[in-house]
Amino acid sequence: MDIDRIVRVDLSSGAIREEQAPSRYEILGGRALTAQMLLDETDARVHPLAKDAKLFIAPGLLGGTAVTTSGRTSFGFKSPLTGGTKEANVGGQLGHRLARLGIKAIVLEGTSPDGWQRLDIDNDGVRLSDASNLAGRSNYDLHRELVGEALNTRAAATIGPAGEHRLSSASVAVTDPEGRPTRHAARGGPGAVMGAKGLKAIVVDDDGAPRVVPGEKKDEFRKEVTKFSKVVLEDPRTHNLNKTGTAGVVKFVNRDNVQSMPTRNHRHGTWSLADTISGQEIDRLGQERGGKMLPCMAGCVIKCAILFNDEHGQHVTSALEFETIALLGSNCEIGPADAVAELDRMCDDIGLDTIEVGNAMGVAMEAGVLPWGDFEGAKRLLEEVREGTPLGRIIGNGTAHVARTYGIDRVPVVKGQGLPAWEPRTLKGMGITYSTSPQGADHTAGMVTARGATADTLVKQSRHEQLVMMAIDSVGVCQFSNALPGDMATFVANRFGIDYDDGKVLEMARSGIDAEREFNRRAGFDKGDDRLPAWLLDEPLELPDGPGTFDIDDALVDAVWSS
């Protein structure tokens, strides 16, 4: 079947309009598609929460197929956090279901004049209806009600209280295979944009919808699907992820010569208690408590999501990931794993980006709002976010907002977005990616963790990895599949019955990056925004081989996209 429906929902009028995707969007999906539509359809100077702002939701090019991990969904919008282009990419059960319903993109426009709305999409059509009964409710409660037992056909995308409050770190929660709201399109505030539109929930049910199978080259496609799953399963990285999830890297990055475990608002790169929040410790606890490793979407063979139970064997969270552990944990000097898991669940429930909130808390601790390591205080702050109190809104609006509120000049952001865990003073390639990604500080924009490489090499690696990640986010697979441009090209060629190769994959990626950069340019960004905060250049980390700062020349940083 063709996946070519563009569903436009105008919250202002309640009108729903469908159109066939224009041919120029045919071989675009996920991030490349939402970035291009954002550029094509919206004024880059619009207020991100205004009626004229739009939210674009799209499965990847391989959405709905049997390619492992290919059910990811892209949320594209102008970010209330960065003021620039933004894409938040999420796993969970949404993407495949949208694709099976033939939906290439949902475009949310306008703002509801009649209070909270919900959008239902299924084989019978698309309907907007009153959702006052959902108002004020948090994500766990919402997904229980909206998805319930219909795990095999239904997925929801909801905002929690943070999105209702239109906070800049508000996420959109997507249902996982067990029906929980643990997968989040989180970075840059998509929940705030959805909240500003007055849309509380999208419920997608693909019951009766056809399975997506490619046309002419069906047999080749199936063969490649099986082959690729085998490759992924045999990859030793998959084994590690399936054992300790992304949390497995804690011990590695906490070492003296890596120092990439942000501690005390990124002042240090190692934390003395890091073992208490490590993947190994979480694995040990899991064995005692019935923890397990889950896929975040049906059909994923990696299964890197950590289901974490409390000491009574009760479910706490299913998304205890490295960035969450680093930012809410060591960065705030909060441990052990039980504490971080509880904060993670609260963020999922309230609908918050854990990276942004962890950074915001770190700055709040620096400002003296609460002491370092104050787990109970952190919980109280998150409850304030849920309630929308003044202090809760300060935290929920993200790192730079907290810093501005308290007059703190040492701000861990790039383009207004809080730093992930990966440390630019030791892993300088990450600093290049943080600087030059149109997304702001974002580890998923292009991982370059090499140490000791020349600056020139790091620049080239960053560019290449940023292009590969754009491709990954556009075909809609997971980065942990480690799909290469050639793999993606093979699938796209057989899926669409066209000639496609790795060069074309990278061309498509470059055009996506160019669309994002052009949007940022129109929004007022310039080279000065492609810079790390000054303290990463001035405050050295004490490394075994001497002090480490981010010391790549601006000209080299600029060469990522200019050469």
Add this chain to the structure above:
Amino acid sequence: MDIDRIVRVDLSSGAIREEQAPSRYEILGGRALTAQMLLDETDARVHPLAKDAKLFIAPGLLGGTAVTTSGRTSFGFKSPLTGGTKEANVGGQLGHRLARLGIKAIVLEGTSPDGWQRLDIDNDGVRLSDASNLAGRSNYDLHRELVGEALNTRAAATIGPAGEHRLSSASVAVTDPEGRPTRHAARGGPGAVMGAKGLKAIVVDDDGAPRVVPGEKKDEFRKEVTKFSKVVLEDPRTHNLNKTGTAGVVKFVNRDNVQSMPTRNHRHGTWSLADTISGQEIDRLGQERGGKMLPCMAGCVIKCAILFNDEHGQHVTSALEFETIALLGSNCEIGPADAVAELDRMCDDIGLDTIEVGNAMGVAMEAGVLPWGDFEGAKRLLEEVREGTPLGRIIGNGTAHVARTYGIDRVPVVKGQGLPAWEPRTLKGMGITYSTSPQGADHTAGMVTARGATADTLVKQSRHEQLVMMAIDSVGVCQFSNALPGDMATFVANRFGIDYDDGKVLEMARSGIDAEREFNRRAGFDKGDDRLPAWLLDEPLELPDGPGTFDIDDALVDAVWSS
């Protein structure tokens, strides 16, 4: 005597260094000087509160002379409110005293590692010392202690609690001739910058310092001084100002065909209760209660400052100005005059920009934080600012910060700075000035209140008035002197014994504007920042001759500086 001392105070080390002003700064003073020094000495990308940020304080070119109103002082800095160049210009007793001590500029650098400091400047020298006894104290209390009875020789420049909290709408309070802290360098947050440096107070005593008299052309200068005072005194505008202050315009601008009395967060241009906060009403109350008109500095013949007493004849404020009345009054639907006067006194005491806080309150009312017209609530909010509570910090960080905190997309700011009272939908020339001034929305950047002129004419007027205001702020006289470029040229020529004419005055002004614009460019501003918020283009005011929006073409707006 020569006024050529540049006093550098490094709060980080405690070092005080004096240098002779370089010759290129000789015929620069006030705003043109601080703008040029800011550009020359600081990285435009620096965080405004960082140790590498600087605060420049300079009297005007005519400071210390007998020219009426010539004692104004310029505070130049990178603004924590706008992120761009900023100049806050203030009357009071500071400027003349600095000039008489031969000081062309004070440059505050670094940040104090040892808690709050004070800076004393007198005929014996410049000294930095511990000011822990002043910490936490508000401006009325501070100026009573720091100036006390020494009205004839002393002036202080202090930050209140808002500056200590490093809030983006924090002012620097300057002593008036009665020893009160009613004159404020307010716009853009100079108090936050001074607070970030750890400097609580500057105390200047010119006891024993010589009166500034020009050299060779002394007699001509004196003759011109007398002549100019006479011109000012005979100007009918002076009579009006001396009767009802700037508050005299309330009734005028509240009319149906002007609608420039911002009401309910700039939703309307007239307020049904405007008469209760009008200059005429204040004058009437003053006659009952012992109110009077004061000069804001010694030697001013205009005397437009309204001293407002309460019903018991007790002093409330000496700076009840139109913008304050409009933004804290009608814009929040708060009246009568007694209420606005009390809010004004609180802002002076806490050290806050009344325009910014009035806008911030309006947005807070829009967000439902407090009801429209809630005077008691507004007082409570100001007390929260004083205390530095979360809600107080939200308000104290200004209009855009409140809007971001509460997810409001209708934001009354240009370049991040709250709108003055003058309404761009009826007085479109003001919209051109707000758009194109490097200072952001600022009525003092260039008043163009003509109605019915062509867009082309308004563009030319705005450019001219912006240049004239740069000149006014640079020679250091008051805009209400209505000094023309020719007047200024005559004084400068005779003061410095040089050839100078009105063309040179405007050249100097243009180079000052260019310095400001270049700083903004380096800080990341582009044409998109030279725009009014979208709602001023979309939401019409209902005028007798039809709906009014700001409808000047972007290309014409850009022509202010490009042609």
